Amino acid sequence: MHMKHVTLRVKNLEQSIKFYEMITGLTVHRRFNADLAEIAFMTNGEGETEMELLQVPQGQTFEGKGMFICFKTDKLDEMHQIAKNRGLNPSPIQYPGDETNYFYVYDPDGVSIQLRTFPN
Template sequence: MSLNWITLRVRDLEASLNFYHDILGLPIERRFESRGKQIVMLGTGAQPKLELIQTIDQTLKPECGVSVGFEVKSLDEAIEYLKSRGIPVLRGPITPNPHLRFFYILDPDGFEVQLAEHS
Protein backbone atom coordinates (compact mmCIF):
# COMPACT_ATOMS: atom_id res chain seq x y z
CA MET A 1 0.00 0.00 0.00
CA SER A 2 1.21 3.52 -0.74
CA LEU A 3 -0.18 7.00 -0.15
CA ASN A 4 -1.83 8.33 -3.31
CA TRP A 5 -3.20 11.77 -2.35
CA ILE A 6 -4.46 13.98 0.45
CA THR A 7 -7.68 15.94 -0.10
CA LEU A 8 -8.35 19.45 1.17
CA ARG A 9 -11.78 20.95 0.69
CA VAL A 10 -11.31 24.65 0.02
CA ARG A 11 -13.67 27.62 -0.22
CA ASP A 12 -11.88 29.48 -3.02
CA LEU A 13 -10.07 27.21 -5.46
CA GLU A 14 -8.27 30.07 -7.21
CA ALA A 15 -6.91 31.45 -3.91
CA SER A 16 -5.73 27.96 -2.97
CA LEU A 17 -4.12 27.49 -6.39
CA ASN A 18 -2.36 30.82 -5.99
CA PHE A 19 -0.99 29.61 -2.64
CA TYR A 20 -0.04 26.01 -3.48
CA HIS A 21 0.91 26.44 -7.16
CA ASP A 22 2.07 30.03 -7.61
CA ILE A 23 3.68 30.60 -4.19
CA LEU A 24 4.75 27.12 -3.00
CA GLY A 25 5.50 25.90 -6.52
CA LEU A 26 3.52 22.64 -6.64
CA PRO A 27 2.87 21.77 -10.29
CA ILE A 28 -0.69 21.24 -11.47
CA GLU A 29 -0.96 17.63 -12.59
CA ARG A 30 -4.54 17.97 -13.77
CA ARG A 31 -7.67 20.03 -13.34
CA PHE A 32 -11.19 18.70 -13.90
CA GLU A 33 -14.82 18.78 -12.83
CA SER A 34 -16.58 15.89 -11.14
CA ARG A 35 -20.21 15.91 -10.04
CA GLY A 36 -20.31 19.70 -10.35
CA LYS A 37 -17.19 20.29 -8.23
CA GLN A 38 -13.94 21.79 -9.47
CA ILE A 39 -10.94 19.62 -8.57
CA VAL A 40 -7.20 20.15 -8.98
CA MET A 41 -4.47 17.57 -8.40
CA LEU A 42 -1.09 19.06 -7.50
CA GLY A 43 2.24 17.27 -7.36
CA THR A 44 4.92 15.58 -9.39
CA GLY A 45 5.59 12.10 -10.71
CA ALA A 46 5.04 9.20 -8.37
CA GLN A 47 4.88 11.37 -5.24
CA PRO A 48 1.59 11.61 -3.34
CA LYS A 49 -0.64 14.39 -4.68
CA LEU A 50 -2.48 17.21 -2.99
CA GLU A 51 -6.11 17.24 -4.17
CA LEU A 52 -8.01 20.51 -3.83
CA ILE A 53 -11.80 20.34 -4.10
CA GLN A 54 -13.80 23.56 -4.13
CA THR A 55 -16.71 23.45 -1.70
CA ILE A 56 -19.43 25.91 -0.88
CA ASP A 57 -19.63 24.56 2.67
CA GLN A 58 -19.09 27.61 4.86
CA THR A 59 -18.71 25.39 7.95
CA LEU A 60 -15.29 24.19 6.76
CA LYS A 61 -13.17 23.61 9.88
CA PRO A 62 -9.44 23.63 9.16
CA GLU A 63 -8.62 23.37 12.87
CA CYS A 64 -9.52 19.66 12.70
CA GLY A 65 -5.86 18.68 13.13
CA VAL A 66 -4.95 18.35 9.44
CA SER A 67 -1.66 19.82 8.31
CA VAL A 68 0.35 19.39 5.14
CA GLY A 69 4.15 19.20 5.22
CA PHE A 70 6.77 20.00 2.60
CA GLU A 71 10.55 19.67 2.51
CA VAL A 72 12.63 22.74 1.60
CA LYS A 73 16.33 23.07 0.91
CA SER A 74 16.77 26.18 3.06
CA LEU A 75 14.39 27.10 5.85
CA ASP A 76 15.82 30.61 6.12
CA GLU A 77 15.34 31.27 2.40
CA ALA A 78 11.78 29.87 2.57
CA ILE A 79 10.91 32.21 5.46
CA GLU A 80 12.26 35.25 3.63
CA TYR A 81 10.53 34.29 0.38
CA LEU A 82 7.17 33.77 2.08
CA LYS A 83 7.47 37.03 4.02
CA SER A 84 8.15 38.83 0.72
CA ARG A 85 4.88 37.34 -0.58
CA GLY A 86 2.98 38.59 2.49
CA ILE A 87 2.68 35.21 4.20
CA PRO A 88 3.59 35.41 7.89
CA VAL A 89 5.12 32.59 9.90
CA LEU A 90 2.49 31.16 12.26
CA ARG A 91 4.91 29.23 14.52
CA GLY A 92 8.60 28.61 14.52
CA PRO A 93 11.21 28.03 13.44
CA ILE A 94 11.33 25.02 15.73
CA THR A 95 14.42 22.82 16.09
CA PRO A 96 13.42 19.57 17.83
CA ASN A 97 16.82 17.98 17.11
CA PRO A 98 20.09 18.98 15.40
CA HIS A 99 18.96 17.54 12.05
CA LEU A 100 15.49 19.08 11.73
CA ARG A 101 14.10 22.63 11.64
CA PHE A 102 10.58 23.62 10.64
CA PHE A 103 7.94 26.33 10.78
CA TYR A 104 4.23 26.67 10.08
CA ILE A 105 2.20 28.99 7.88
CA LEU A 106 -1.53 29.02 7.08
CA ASP A 107 -3.10 28.42 3.68
CA PRO A 108 -6.05 30.59 2.51
CA ASP A 109 -8.54 28.34 4.35
CA GLY A 110 -6.57 28.20 7.59
CA PHE A 111 -5.00 24.75 7.12
CA GLU A 112 -1.55 24.55 8.67
CA VAL A 113 1.33 24.03 6.26
CA GLN A 114 4.65 22.91 7.67
CA LEU A 115 7.90 23.62 5.83
CA ALA A 116 10.84 21.54 7.06
CA GLU A 117 14.57 21.40 6.44
CA HIS A 118 16.47 18.20 7.22
CA SER A 119 20.25 18.25 7.46
Protein backbone atom coordinates in the same frame (compact mmCIF):
# COMPACT_ATOMS: atom_id res chain seq x y z
CA MET B 1 1.32 0.48 -0.04
CA HIS B 2 1.63 3.98 -1.50
CA MET B 3 -0.51 6.95 -0.44
CA LYS B 4 -2.07 8.22 -3.68
CA HIS B 5 -3.52 11.57 -2.59
CA VAL B 6 -4.81 13.72 0.25
CA THR B 7 -7.96 15.79 -0.32
CA LEU B 8 -8.54 19.28 1.06
CA ARG B 9 -11.90 20.96 0.55
CA VAL B 10 -11.21 24.61 -0.18
CA LYS B 11 -13.30 27.78 -0.39
CA ASN B 12 -11.43 29.33 -3.33
CA LEU B 13 -9.63 26.98 -5.69
CA GLU B 14 -7.60 29.67 -7.49
CA GLN B 15 -6.36 31.15 -4.22
CA SER B 16 -5.39 27.72 -2.89
CA ILE B 17 -3.57 26.74 -6.08
CA LYS B 18 -1.52 29.95 -5.99
CA PHE B 19 -0.67 29.39 -2.31
CA TYR B 20 0.53 25.81 -2.80
CA GLU B 21 2.47 26.67 -5.95
CA MET B 22 4.28 29.48 -4.12
CA ILE B 23 4.90 27.83 -0.74
CA THR B 24 5.44 24.18 -1.68
CA GLY B 25 6.41 24.21 -5.35
CA LEU B 26 3.57 21.82 -6.21
CA THR B 27 2.08 22.22 -9.67
CA VAL B 28 -1.33 21.37 -11.09
CA HIS B 29 -1.12 17.91 -12.63
CA ARG B 30 -4.74 17.77 -13.75
CA ARG B 31 -7.83 19.90 -13.28
CA PHE B 32 -11.49 19.31 -14.10
CA ASN B 33 -15.13 19.82 -13.12
CA ALA B 34 -17.24 17.01 -11.69
CA ASP B 35 -20.91 17.80 -11.13
CA LEU B 36 -20.88 20.90 -8.90
CA ALA B 37 -17.27 20.48 -7.86
CA GLU B 38 -14.10 21.91 -9.33
CA ILE B 39 -11.02 19.77 -8.66
CA ALA B 40 -7.29 20.28 -9.05
CA PHE B 41 -4.68 17.62 -8.35
CA MET B 42 -1.27 19.04 -7.47
CA THR B 43 2.02 17.15 -7.29
CA ASN B 44 5.78 17.57 -7.38
CA GLY B 45 6.38 14.71 -9.79
CA GLU B 46 4.96 11.71 -11.59
CA GLY B 47 4.18 8.88 -9.19
CA GLU B 48 4.41 11.12 -6.12
CA THR B 49 1.59 11.56 -3.62
CA GLU B 50 -0.86 14.18 -4.87
CA MET B 51 -2.81 16.88 -3.08
CA GLU B 52 -6.38 17.12 -4.32
CA LEU B 53 -7.97 20.54 -3.88
CA LEU B 54 -11.74 20.26 -4.02
CA GLN B 55 -14.03 23.28 -4.27
CA VAL B 56 -17.75 22.62 -3.90
CA PRO B 57 -20.06 25.66 -3.84
CA GLN B 58 -21.81 25.80 -0.49
CA GLY B 59 -19.69 22.83 0.55
CA GLN B 60 -17.95 22.45 3.86
CA THR B 61 -14.22 23.17 4.09
CA PHE B 62 -11.65 21.85 6.53
CA GLU B 63 -10.58 24.62 8.86
CA GLY B 64 -7.21 23.22 9.83
CA LYS B 65 -7.81 22.45 13.48
CA GLY B 66 -5.73 19.62 14.91
CA MET B 67 -3.50 18.74 11.96
CA PHE B 68 -0.68 20.00 9.79
CA ILE B 69 0.90 18.93 6.52
CA CYS B 70 4.70 18.80 6.36
CA PHE B 71 6.71 19.57 3.22
CA LYS B 72 10.45 18.93 2.98
CA THR B 73 12.50 21.87 1.71
CA ASP B 74 16.14 22.70 1.16
CA LYS B 75 15.32 26.43 1.04
CA LEU B 76 13.90 27.05 4.52
CA ASP B 77 15.30 30.55 5.05
CA GLU B 78 14.31 31.64 1.55
CA MET B 79 10.78 30.24 1.91
CA HIS B 80 10.42 31.86 5.33
CA GLN B 81 11.34 35.23 3.80
CA ILE B 82 8.91 34.70 0.90
CA ALA B 83 6.11 33.90 3.37
CA LYS B 84 6.95 37.07 5.33
CA ASN B 85 7.08 39.20 2.18
CA ARG B 86 3.68 37.89 1.08
CA GLY B 87 2.13 38.79 4.45
CA LEU B 88 1.46 35.15 5.40
CA ASN B 89 2.67 35.66 8.99
CA PRO B 90 4.89 32.55 9.26
CA SER B 91 5.93 31.29 12.66
CA PRO B 92 9.53 31.83 13.70
CA ILE B 93 11.92 29.15 12.44
CA GLN B 94 12.18 26.41 15.08
CA TYR B 95 15.37 24.49 15.96
CA PRO B 96 14.23 21.39 17.90
CA GLY B 97 17.69 19.84 18.30
CA ASP B 98 17.09 16.82 16.06
CA GLU B 99 19.04 18.17 13.07
CA THR B 100 15.84 19.55 11.51
CA ASN B 101 14.51 23.09 11.31
CA TYR B 102 10.98 24.19 10.44
CA PHE B 103 8.33 26.87 10.42
CA TYR B 104 4.56 26.95 10.02
CA VAL B 105 2.31 29.01 7.80
CA TYR B 106 -1.45 28.77 7.25
CA ASP B 107 -3.03 28.11 3.86
CA PRO B 108 -6.05 30.21 2.75
CA ASP B 109 -8.45 27.86 4.58
CA GLY B 110 -6.49 27.73 7.85
CA VAL B 111 -4.66 24.44 7.30
CA SER B 112 -1.29 24.53 9.05
CA ILE B 113 1.55 23.90 6.62
CA GLN B 114 5.01 23.04 7.95
CA LEU B 115 8.12 23.55 5.84
CA ARG B 116 11.00 21.55 7.27
CA THR B 117 14.62 20.71 6.52
CA PHE B 118 15.94 17.20 7.18
CA PRO B 119 19.53 15.95 7.41
CA ASN B 120 20.82 14.25 4.27
